[in-house]
Amino acid sequence: MKVAQASLALFIFWLIVTGSGAPLDLAIGALLSVLIGWWAARTLWGDDAPTLSLRQFGRLLIYVGWLVKEIIVAAVYVAEKVLDPRMPIEPIVITHRCSMRRDVSRVAFANSITLTPGTLTIDADENTFTIHCLAEEFADSIASGALERRVVRVFEE
Numbered sequence: 241m242k243v244a245q246a247s248l249a250l251f252i253f254w255l256i257v258t259g260s261g262a263p264l265d266l267a268i269g270a271l272l273s274v275l276i277g278w279w280a281a282r283t284l285w286g287d288d289a290p291t292l293s294l295r296q297f298g299r300l301l302i303y304v305g306w307l308v309k310e311i312i313v314a315a316v317y318v319a320e321k322v323l324d325p326r327m328p329i330e331p332i333v334i335t336h337r338c339s340m341r342r343d344v345s346r347v348a349f350a351n352s353i354t355l356t357p358g359t360l361t362i363d364a365d366e367n368t369f370t371i372h373c374l375a376e377e378f379a380d381s382i383a384s385g386a387l388e389r390r391v392v393r394v395f396e397e
Contacts, residue, residue: 245291247277292395299394306390311356318357318374333362334379336369338388345395352387 254269292300321329340346350361350369358374359382373379381387 242281242291243274243278245277246280247273250277296394296397299397303390303394307352307355310387314357314359314378317377321358321375328375330375332373332376332379334371334373334382336371336382338367338369340367340388340392340396342395345391348395349388349391352391353382 251269251273254273258265258269260266321327338346338349340349346364346367350364353359353361353369353371356378358378360372361369362372363370371379371382373382
């Protein structure tokens with residue numbers, strides 16, 4: 241089951257990245273997805289594979305849509321700050337504590353921060369994250385807990 245889930249996720253990613261429906265591309269994508277899915281299920285996760293129920297998978301799709309929107313909004317905001325002749329950038333480093341139980345939740349949280357322009361996860365130690373923010377507004381959005389709540393809803397409920 242772990243191999244099938246990993247392979248399916250990888251194949252969907254392949255389809256999105258390549259954007260091709262050519263038979264050869266589909267065959268290569270399917271083959272690579274199965275091989276990497278098999279390898280990941282046996283090597284990376286062992287007995288503690290991150291599995292998602294159908295409900296969690298639906299929540300993941302909603303989360304990815306929300307994250308893409310946040311990335312676009314943050315990219316526009318960063319561009320405005322960088323292109324402003326006064327360049328009002330005041331970077332700060334914050335420490336954020338959360339109470340996530342699963343490693344997959346912590347990884348998703350840290351990677352979501354890093355994917356969002358203007359923020360970077362510098363260090364993660366259990367449930368304590370050190371985050372570099374381009375401006376204080378970015379720190380406020382992390383401190384509000386919206387991202388953390390969404391990650392918990394997908395991976396821990």
